[in-house]
Amino acid sequence: MVTSTAKRLMKFKCNTCHQGHDPKDEASGTTDTTQKDLVLRKAVNPDICLMCHGKFDYKVMAGLTGDWPEVADTFNGDCVTCHKEFRTKRHKLNFLNEQEIEKAGEKDSNTCYGCHGGRAWYAIAYPYVRRPWLKRMPGALPEWAKDRPTEYTKRFTK
Ligand code: HEC
Ligand code: HEC
Ligand code: HEC
Numbered sequence: 065m066v067t068s069t070a071k072r073l074m075k076f077k078c079n080t081c082h083q084g085h086d087p088k089d090e091a092s093g094t095t096d097t098t099q100k101d102l103v104l105r106k107a108v109n110p111d112i113c114l115m116c117h118g119k120f121d122y123k124v125m126a127g128l129t130g131d132w133p134e135v136a137d138t139f140n141g142d143c144v145t146c147h148k149e150f151r152t153k154r155h156k157l158n159f160l161n162e163q164e165i166e167k168a169g170e171k172d173s174n175t176c177y178g179c180h181g182g183r184a185w186y187a188i189a190y191p192y193v194r195r196p197w198l199k200r201m202p203g204a205l206p207e208w209a210k211d212r213p214t215e216y217t218k219r220f221t222k
């Protein structure tokens with residue numbers, strides 16, 4: 065939350081992560097007055113961590129044959145050239161500095177990889193939403209993406 069990198073790329077508030085604040089009963093919805101929709105015994109639903117600490121999902125990226133460290137040289141270590149065409153509406157959430165992210169990623173794609181595999185401590189990848197621009201392209205919805213949502217919860221949108 066407080067490093068210069070973190071402050072440049074993100075703008076976390078306490079309630080970006082925290083939804084719960086009842087130290088007595090962290091089981092959600094046990095009575096009429098306890099908060100609903102919390103993960104058991106957690107004030108923070110760790111799903112949010114997975115957004116930036118999950119695996120690099122090369123399997124969904126047409127053209128990539130392996131994990132980023134193995135194939136990065138083939139693409140001059142560059143995510144952005146490809147991603148000028150694929151999934152270009154991104155990072156428009158209220159806890160991200162989208163412009164700073166794009167600037168930093170343009171200069172050095174390790175910044176991109178940092179949140180998309182480089183700091184993975186989960187064995188899985190986050191199933192990011194697919195924003196609707198793809199719907200306008202016929203045949204552009206691959207099988208793996210059929211059940212993906214197309215927008216984030218209100219809590220995260222601007
Ligand atoms: C990046 C996400 C994130 C942000 C932002 C964040 N926290 Fe936390 N915080 C956590 C996690 C994860 C835990 C562990 C709680 C759990 O197990 O659910 C935690 C725990 C805590 C606890 C202990 C809660 C308990 O039940 O033991 C306090 C108090 C707390 N945070 C206060 C804050 C305050 C104040 C801020 C803003 C200045 C803040 N947090 C911002 C993720 C975050
Ligand atoms: C929006 C993206 C984002 C989210 C969400 C996020 N992190 Fe991070 N996290 C980062 C970035 C970027 C850094 C590196 C910051 C730096 O080096 O200054 C980092 C660093 C860390 C580190 C330091 C060790 C490392 O791997 O670099 C820990 C531990 C960590 N995060 C835990 C968490 C936890 C726990 C959550 C969920 C409660 C969380 N993060 C959610 C982006 C995120
Ligand atoms: C060879 C071109 C190419 C390169 C290089 C590339 N990607 Fe991708 N990426 C794609 C394609 C294609 C998709 C899937 C597009 C779609 O959703 O139909 C994708 C999807 C993604 C997704 C969304 C995954 C999901 O599950 O929704 C993320 C995040 C992503 N790329 C990040 C990166 C990052 C970070 C790098 C560099 C470390 C990178 N990509 C390098 C082509 C590329």
Ligand code: HEC
Nearest residue numbers: 073115143147151154155156166169175176179192193195
């Ligand atoms: C600070 C962490 C962070 C950095 C740095 C970062 N991302 Fe992301 N990225 C996220 C988060 C969180 C999401 C989920 C929000 C979203 O979908 O827009 C995401 C989503 C995406 C998606 C899916 C968007 C969609 O909905 O279709 C793509 C593609 C992507 N990032 C590519 C990149 C590229 C390319 C870079 C470098 C220019 C990059 N990311 C840098 C955190 C980061």
